[in-house]
Amino acid sequence: MDSRTATFAKTRQRILDATIKLHARNGIFGTTWKDIATEADVAVGTVYKHFPTLDQLVPACGELLMERLRPPSPESVTEIIGGARDSEERLRRVANELFAFYHRGGRHLESDLRERELPAMREWEDYLRNMVAGFVREALVEDDPGDDAAQAISFLFDFPTFNAMRIRGMTMDLAAETATGMALCWLKERPAEHVLTNTIPEADKG
Incomplete structure (x- = not known):
């Protein structure tokens, strides 16, 4: 040079x-x-x-x-989960890895509504959301919750959720445990899916 x-x-x-x-x-x-x-x-x-x-x-x-900042990559999920077989431990390892990255990123990962309109920011946030969802699906592969359920659970492992828990004084370990526990609780207690119809309730007829 x-x-x-x-x-x-x-x-x-x-x-x-x-x-x-x-x-x-x-x-x-x-x-x-x-x-x-x-x-x-x-x-x-x-x-x-x-x-x-x-x-x-x-x-x-x-x-x-x-x-x-060294964000985890989608290809690293197998290494992150390691030999854990239990869904709780697999999710916990995912949470620990993601939350450690969020902690390193800090304010660099924050953005407002206007900034999210920038193409580079949209691309980054899409990548991050897809990566988190992929990690969650892999952690719960034995439970096979389906794509919709995996997407629903994934918000618990997103940066805004982590940030909110940290603002409220949670340690990183407690934040990871909380996200993992809430995800497993939702999976266990989620209501059966209902098929929407055009049926008019009896009280509204007439």
């Missing part, structure tokens, strides 16, 4: 580091190119040269952030 290329790469890295820091503090739309330039100690034009739009800046930040 020649000196010019190395300088370009270092400047880009400084911009990304500054942006990640500011996005965690102020949000994506609360951060301006001027803010980034000041934090990175570069000219505003330099920021625009590297990242002309949010559609280029946000994915680059996300890629770097995920390298640092």
Whole structure:
């Protein structure tokens, strides 16, 4: 790598580091190119040269952030669950792995409604939801709850649920135990599915 290329790469890295820091503090739309330039100690034009739009800046930040946060991958679910055969232990291991990632991510994983309209954010949240649902399905493979039930249970292992429990003072271990217990309780007590019909209740006839 020649000196010019190395300088370009270092400047880009400084911009990304500054942006990640500011996005965690102020949000994506609360951060301006001027803010980034000041934090990175570069000219505003330099920021625009590297990242002309949010559609280029946000994915680059996300890629770097995920390298640092090390999210679990869908392919790692077998290793995460290991030799656990009991559904409770399998779910607990999934919860521990996901919640450890959420803890590492902290405010970097938070987003507001406006930010979720960005293509990169929609793609990331879709990926995360699908990954969580896949982990839950694999943990409950012996119970075979079906896709709808697995999706319903998965919300207990999503970042917003974890975040809410942490805000209320739960430790990570307690949050994992709570999510696991609630999932198993729901599976055990869920009502039988009813087929919706167009039948008019007797009280409404006439």
